[in-house]
Amino acid sequence: MIGTEEDVTQDLTRAVGGEHVSSRPSDVMFYARDCWARRHLMPDDPPRHPVWVVWPGAASEVARVLQVAGRHELAVVPYGGGSNLVGGAGFGDDRPVLVVDTKRMSRVLELDETSLIVQAQAGITGGDLDEYLRVRGLFVAHMPTSLSQSTLGGWLATRSAGAFTSRYGRIDRVCMGITAALPDGSVVRTRVAPRRATGPDLMHLFLGSEGALGIITAAHLKVVRVSKVRVWLAGGFKELSQAVAAMADIMSSGTRPVVASIADPVVALRHSGQPSFMLVCSFEGDGELPVVQRDEARLLVLAHGGAYLDPAAASGFWTARRNDVFGDIIARAESRVIGEVDIGADWRHLAMVADDARGRLESMGCGVTMELGFFGLEGGALLCKWQLPEISDPEDVGLRQDEALAIVLDAARRGGGAVAHHRGVGRQRSAAVRAQLGNRFDLFADVKRQLDPKGLMNPWLTEGA
Amino acid sequence: MADTISIEAKARQLGSILKDDQVSILAPDRVAYSRDLWPRGLIEFSAGRPAPSPPDVVVWPETTQDVVHLVEWAAGTETPLVPYGGGSGVCGGAMPRRGQVVVDLKRMDRILELDGPNHRVRVQPGMNGWTFEEVLGRSNLTMGHFPSSIFCSTVGGWLAARSAGQASTRYGKIEDMVSGLEVVTGKGEVIRTGNPGAASLGPDWTQLFVGSEGTLGIITEATLKVLPAPEMRVYRGYGFDRVSAGLEAIRRFMQKGLLPSVVRLYDEFDTVIARSGAGRGSEADTLVKEVMGRLTHLTKPMLPWVKVAALRAALSKPGWLNKLADGLLPKLTGQGCLLVVGTEGRPRLAQAEADRIHEEVLRAGGRDLGPRPGEHWEKHRYSVSFKQSGVFYSGGFVDTMEVATTWDGLLRLYEAVKTAVSPLVFIMAHFSHAYPEGCSIYFTFAGSSDDPEQGLKLYDQVWNTALAAVTRAGGTISHHHGVGRSKQAFMVEEHGDSLELFRMLKRVLDPKEILNPGKMSL
Numbered sequence: 001m002i003g004t005e006e007d008v009t010q011d012l013t014r015a016v017g018g019e020h021v022s023s024r025p026s027d028v029m030f031y032a033r034d035c036w037a038r039r040h041l042m043p044d045d046p047p048r049h050p051v052w053v054v055w056p057g058a059a060s061e062v063a064r065v066l067q068v069a070g071r072h073e074l075a076v077v078p079y080g081g082g083s084n085l086v087g088g089a090g091f092g093d094d095r096p097v098l099v100v101d102t103k104r105m106s107r108v109l110e111l112d113e114t115s116l117i118v119q120a121q122a123g124i125t126g127g128d129l130d131e132y133l134r135v136r137g138l139f140v141a142h143m144p145t146s147l148s149q150s151t152l153g154g155w156l157a158t159r160s161a162g163a164f165t166s167r168y169g170r171i172d173r174v175c176m177g178i179t180a181a182l183p184d185g186s187v188v189r190t191r192v193a194p195r196r197a198t199g200p201d202l203m204h205l206f207l208g209s210e211g212a213l214g215i216i217t218a219a220h221l222k223v224v225r226v227s228k229v230r231v232w233l234a235g236g237f238k239e240l241s242q243a244v245a246a247m248a249d250i251m252s253s254g255t256r257p258v259v260a261s262i263a264d265p266v267v268a269l270r271h272s273g274q275p276s277f278m279l280v281c282s283f284e285g286d287g288e289l290p291v292v293q294r295d296e297a298r299l300l301v302l303a304h305g306g307a308y309l310d311p312a313a314a315s316g317f318w319t320a321r322r323n324d325v326f327g328d329i330i331a332r333a334e335s336r337v338i339g340e341v342d343i344g345a346d347w348r349h350l351a352m353v354a355d356d357a358r359g360r361l362e363s364m365g366c367g368v369t370m371e372l373g374f375f376g377l378e379g380g381a382l383l384c385k386w387q388l389p390e391i392s393d394p395e396d397v398g399l400r401q402d403e404a405l406a407i408v409l410d411a412a413r414r415g416g417g418a419v420a421h422h423r424g425v426g427r428q429r430s431a432a433v434r435a436q437l438g439n440r441f442d443l444f445a446d447v448k449r450q451l452d453p454k455g456l457m458n459p460w461l462t463e464g465a
Numbered sequence: 466m467a468d469t470i471s472i473e474a475k476a477r478q479l480g481s482i483l484k485d486d487q488v489s490i491l492a493p494d495r496v497a498y499s500r501d502l503w504p505r506g507l508i509e510f511s512a513g514r515p516a517p518s519p520p521d522v523v524v525w526p527e528t529t530q531d532v533v534h535l536v537e538w539a540a541g542t543e544t545p546l547v548p549y550g551g552g553s554g555v556c557g558g559a560m561p562r563r564g565q566v567v568v569d570l571k572r573m574d575r576i577l578e579l580d581g582p583n584h585r586v587r588v589q590p591g592m593n594g595w596t597f598e599e600v601l602g603r604s605n606l607t608m609g610h611f612p613s614s615i616f617c618s619t620v621g622g623w624l625a626a627r628s629a630g631q632a633s634t635r636y637g638k639i640e641d642m643v644s645g646l647e648v649v650t651g652k653g654e655v656i657r658t659g660n661p662g663a664a665s666l667g668p669d670w671t672q673l674f675v676g677s678e679g680t681l682g683i684i685t686e687a688t689l690k691v692l693p694a695p696e697m698r699v700y701r702g703y704g705f706d707r708v709s710a711g712l713e714a715i716r717r718f719m720q721k722g723l724l725p726s727v728v729r730l731y732d733e734f735d736t737v738i739a740r741s742g743a744g745r746g747s748e749a750d751t752l753v754k755e756v757m758g759r760l761t762h763l764t765k766p767m768l769p770w771v772k773v774a775a776l777r778a779a780l781s782k783p784g785w786l787n788k789l790a791d792g793l794l795p796k797l798t799g800q801g802c803l804l805v806v807g808t809e810g811r812p813r814l815a816q817a818e819a820d821r822i823h824e825e826v827l828r829a830g831g832r833d834l835g836p837r838p839g840e841h842w843e844k845h846r847y848s849v850s851f852k853q854s855g856v857f858y859s860g861g862f863v864d865t866m867e868v869a870t871t872w873d874g875l876l877r878l879y880e881a882v883k884t885a886v887s888p889l890v891f892i893m894a895h896f897s898h899a900y901p902e903g904c905s906i907y908f909t910f911a912g913s914s915d916d917p918e919q920g921l922k923l924y925d926q927v928w929n930t931a932l933a934a935v936t937r938a939g940g941t942i943s944h945h946h947g948v949g950r951s952k953q954a955f956m957v958e959e960h961g962d963s964l965e966l967f968r969m970l971k972r973v974l975d976p977k978e979i980l981n982p983g984k985m986s987l
Contacts, residue, residue: 115871115902116720159669172669176902190963193941194869194903195638197627198948198959199985200673200681202966209667222902225720245582252584252692254810256724285722287824292817346583377584377690378644425666433666439656444667446973461666 001096002072005051011071012054012098015064020055020104027053031079031099035330036087036428037339041398050077050097055104058121059179059187059217065100066215067185069456074098076183076456078211080151081125086426088158088210095459100215102153108132109218117176117192119220122153138223141168145324153216158424159208163321166251166260166375168224170422172207179218180206183452192220205447210424211458212444213451227284231294233257234314235301236268236276241351243277244372246304248347250281251375253300255293257281259318262372271320272313279306280314336397337388341408345417346379353415357384360407364400365389374422381421384408405429430461470542472521475566478542479524482534487525487572495519498549498567503557503951504864505924512917520547520561525572529647529655529685535568536683537653539979547981548679550591550622553614555865558626558678558949558984568683570621576600577686585644586691590621590684606691609636609726612945613847621684626947627676629905631846633898634719635726635809636692638945640675647686648674651975659688673970678947679981681974695809699819700727700839703804703831708732709876711804712896712904714829716872718822719901725822727807727897729842732879734893735909736803783912787887804831805839861913862924868935869944871903878938879906885934886910889927898944905944929954948985956986 001008005023012021022028032049033039056062069076075095080102102123109119111133118140120129126140127148133139144150144162154160156178161170168174177192190203206216237243243262250257259282263271268278281297283290298308332338345353354370361368366386374381386404391397409419409432419432434441445462448455470478476490489495499516500506509517526532539546547561549569561567573589574596580586581604588597594615601607611630612618622628624646629638636642645659648670658670674682705711711730718725804826808818827833870878879894886892890912898905912927914920928951932942936958943952956964964986971978971987978987 112871112873114716114873117871117902172672186962188963188966189961190966191941191960192871193944194871194900194905195627195629195640195898195944196869196941196959197629197676197943197945198941198952198956199967200675200677200970201640202673202960202963204669204672205966205970206668208669212667224722224901227722248582248584254692254724254814256722285821287821289723289817289821292813296811296814348580348582377692379583420666430666437666439654440658440667440670443656443670443973447668447969450969450973 001074005096008052008068008072008074008096008098011068012052012065015068016054016056016061020057022053023051031082031101034082034084034088036085036426038398038401038428039087041336041401050099053099053101055101057104059181062100062102062181062215062217063185063187065098066181066183066456069098070183070185070454073454074456075459076100077458078102078153078157078215080123080154080157081146081149083146083149084154084158084424084426086420086424086428088424088426102151102215102217105217111136111223113138116223116225117220118223119218120152121218122151122156122216124152126150126152126155133223134226137226139226140221141174141224142171142221152219152221156207156216156219157210159422160424161374161381161422163373164258166373166380167256167258168222169376170374172204174222175203175207176220176222178203178206178216178220180214180216182214183454183456187217209444210426210461212448212461213457215457227290228286229290230258230282230284231290232311232314232318233279233281233283233294233297233301234272234309234311234317235279235298235306236272236274236309237279237304237306238276239351240277240354242304242306243279244347244351246279246301246306247372247375247380249300249304250297251377253296255283255297257293257297258284260373260375261317261321263317264369264371266369267317267371268313271316272309274307274309276307278309278313278317280317282314282318332385337391338385339388339401339404340383340385341405342381342383342421342423343408343412343417343419344379344381344421345412345415349415349417350379350382353411353417354382354384356414357382357408357411360411361386361404364404364407366404379417382412425461427460470544475522475542475544478538479522479535479566482538483524483526483531487527487531489523490521494523495521498523498552498569499561501552501554501557501559503555503560503949504862505557505921505951506560508862508917508920508924512921518560518562520565520567521563522566523569524566525569527572529649532568532649532683532685533653533655535566536649536651536979539566540651540653540977543977543979545979545982546683548621548625548683550619550625551593551614551617553618554622554626554947554949556943556947556949556951558947558981559622560950562983570683570685571619573685574619579604579606581606581691584691585688587686587688588620589686590619590624592620594618594620594623601691602694605694607694608642608689608691610639610642611846615847620687620689624675624684624687625678627945629898629945631897632726632807632809634728634900635724638898640672642690643671643675643687644690645688646671646674646684648682648684650682651977651980655685656682676947678949678985680985680987681970681980683980695726695815697812697815698726698807698809698843699815700805700807700836700843701819701823702834702836702838703806703826704801704834705730705804705831706801708802708879708896710830711802712875714804714826714831715896715899715904717829718825719899721821721825722901723818723822723825725806725818726809727805727839727842728899729805730896731803732894733802735895736801783891784888787883787891803834803838805842807839807843861911862920863909863911864924864928865946866908866910866928866931866935867905867944867946868908868940868942869898869903869905870938870940874939875904875906878935878940881934881938882906882908882931886927886931889923889930906940928952950984953984953986
């Protein structure tokens with residue numbers, strides 16, 4: 001750091017106004033972490049926390065804050081809803097840290113109802129954005145479980161996925177352009193067009209960069225009109241591999257399901273009364289088309305040996321899933337003995353990866369449930385949840401959790417899949433992801449050096465590269 | 466420096482890297498690879514300059530390792546490389562200059578893995594578009610990518626320029642179909658993007674390399690999505706009095722989540738072209754043929770000289786022609802604007818989707834013209850870009866400009882370009898490649914002059930005027946042809962300050978600037 005803490009505080013005050021700068025213990029302790037369970041299990045010793053938290057109100061203020069950070073060579077951690085489950089907003093070195101909370105930038109800047117595009121500031125929570133749109137008969141085509149807690153900026157920074165991803169793609173397919181403040185204190189805006197052929201799509205530099213290249217301050221997103229008709233399909237399968245094969249066919253059939261999931265028998269039993277793997281799809285639109293889509297998808301369920309289940313089982317599953325609010329996930333994480341992680345695999349390996357992870361977790365004594373979802377044309381994600389067996393020594397819990405996590409990530413690797421699907425990389429699995437990225441990670445670090453030569457932004461993400 | 470090495474020395478050095486039959490400095494090869502299908506080059510050709518700046522050497526790598534060695538050599542000698550596929554680009558993106566080496570990738574044309582269960586295929590960049598679809602068709606699969614250049618373009622070229630096919634409304638553009646790439650950077654490094662790093666830390670490199678037109682790396686392999694071939698196609702034509710009404714219909718069904726494979730709305734004059742030879746034999750058609758007969762064959766190959774003279778005479782007064790098309794033509798033809806919509810897929814879905822679109826179009830004021838216009842379109846779908854218009858032999862030119870914007874500004878963009886350009890050339894347009902958020906506009910313009918030198922001047926003036934109008938109206942200067950040389954002067958207006966990010970990527974990936982320099986305003 002260059003200069004004293006007082007100098008920095010003064011400069012930050014000039015940048016955003018005194019009421020939007022804090023070094024109060026209650027603030028810096030709160031912003032010391034996100035929802036990564038491991039921070040609860042194995043807290044830093046001594047505890048680390050930022051020295052300042054600032055709440056800029058506009059892109060220009062973020063730029064000024066980054067100029068201050070540059071002048072004093074601080075480490076900067078962008079912060080949204082703090083709902084990250086993998087330690088995306090945490091600290092890794094001894095440099096004084098400045099947290100930039102984007103949540104004061106929470107306005108909808110423009111709604112173009114003719115083109116169905118909304119521009120909003122990055123700090124808006126999904127819940128607020130969704131509410132703004134719903135009263136106008138619209139919704140944002142992105143529905144993560146963390147909707148009401150997480151922010152638009154957080155979605156983009158982690159390339160998030162949600163319940164509607166199978167139809168509309170992950171957030172990087174919903175986003176049409178971004179505004180970002182760069183570490184040199186400039187503001188850059190990528191232009192919006194339905195499609196273009198004028199070079200790389202430059203917004204992708206920042207999507208998924210987890211705050212290492214700059215701070216996203218606003219974005220244009222596609223929105224969708226709420227449709228009149230929604231019909232459900234539920235299919236029961238004895239084997240997971242059959243359900244996966246049926247879903248693969250549905251995804252390439254042109255039926256375009258909006259909600260698409262495969263539930264574990266344990267979960268399915270609650271809704272269908274059958275202890276079988278349950279395929280769930282919704283089809284949405286106007287008139288007869290959703291019904292025809294459902295009927296076509298049903299044929300594919302039958303073709304793969306599935307049994308046709310009461311559609312109420314599917315809607316029941318969806319309602320339960322929607323009610324599984326983010327607080328429940330946090331509660332499970334804080335229970336210490338429960339863990340979960342998202343991994344990805346292609347159609348040919350999804351069932352294999354699931355069986356592999358389940359088998360090895362069970363031999364550890366864990367109870368395991370799986371949900372498959374977030375599908376694309378080539379495969380999808382596996383949400384793997386486990387509960388550790390009773391462990392006599394509480395000191396042991398952290399290590400056992402690490403072991404369980406390693407098992408699942410290893411299963412993904414063995415199946416040629418992704419060790420991080422949609423919840424970000426953070427500190428939880430940066431080593432595993434680095435190994436998987438190979439020279440792409442070095443390229444990322446090269447880009448970071450260009451945009452952030454002083455290494456201000458989330459510096460430990462690329463440490464050692 | 467490259468200039469200090471003679472052509473023969475370059476060939477010798479390259480001969481030690483590649484096999485003899487992979488290197489050529491023969492005049493016919495150098496002339497053949499001196500340009501792509503940028504119409505400006507064709508005007509130059511008619512001006513007696515068939516190869517204004519031939520490359521020094523042409524090479525044909527056969528493996529990724531060949532490309533790596535080429536790039537290493539190029540970096541060492543600071544010799545620029547120009548990647549080359551089918552040479553069907555229309556923006557000068559693959560045009561080399563003296564001293565440069567053309568890297569033709571057409572020998573890397575194999576399918577490496579056809580992975581049906583995962584709906585994907587790994588393919589080399591030199592694969593020809595039509596051959597590719599034929600091979601996929603044998604397994605009952607399709608990419609759904611049908612550019613009108615499909616006979617003469619390659620997979621690598623599609624990716625380099627962010628190509629769009631005629632069914633893009635359903636299947637997406639090539640950037641929507643690609644899930645991974647293998648790229649050799651300007652440092653000779655091999656980067657594999659995409660799966661399994663689908664959601665990993667850092668940028669989506671696939672989306673940064675796609676569309677970079679060979680300036681950031683040479684694509685040596687691609688993983689593309691494939692889908693079951695459609696079992697049924699349904700086409701229907703509709704008439705609208707005005708372009709604006711047709712556009713409103715398209716916007717409505719696209720925003721209802723419907724996904725037609727083909728959407729084409731022709732403005733008044735383009736409608737006449739689109740329906741020429743449709744054989745309806747109506748009175749109106751006959752009348753139009755009386756008035757504009759020769760012009761209806763504007764884009765047909767090799768006009769007889771007699772027709773060329775008449776065409777020249779007509780094109781020399783573009784203002785008059787444009788007015789005629791605007792005012793008189795709809796009255797003469799009584800057909801206004803034609804909208805063609807196609808759906809495809811599993812039979813029940815294709816039909817149900819067509820029915821829903823039908824309802825929406827009628828509700829928006831469209832007149833049902835039945836299946837004929839669509840079937841006619843399908844028959845002639847590739848007849849546009851494969852052969853060149855005879856108008857070039859008369860000192861004139863035909864070119865196309867494909868731009869796009871969001872729905873709120875689409876009509877404004879259309880009018881702005883027409884107004885700006887109509888005093889100079891004859892101009893018509895159709896709207897294809899529709900999205901829930903907006904649509905592209907495909908302008909065709911034809912100009913005439915007394916000699917090729919004048920023709921070049923007019924050509925440049927038209928493009929500058931048109932692109933300035935596009936950026937002023939908030940449109941993108943290219944929807945799917947790319948930038949190359951022809952549009953690079955407008956890259957600043959196109960990207961604003963974010964262009965610096967592209968230049969930053971260039972510094973990271975190609976620090977010695979050996980990859981396709983002089984393009985894209987880098």
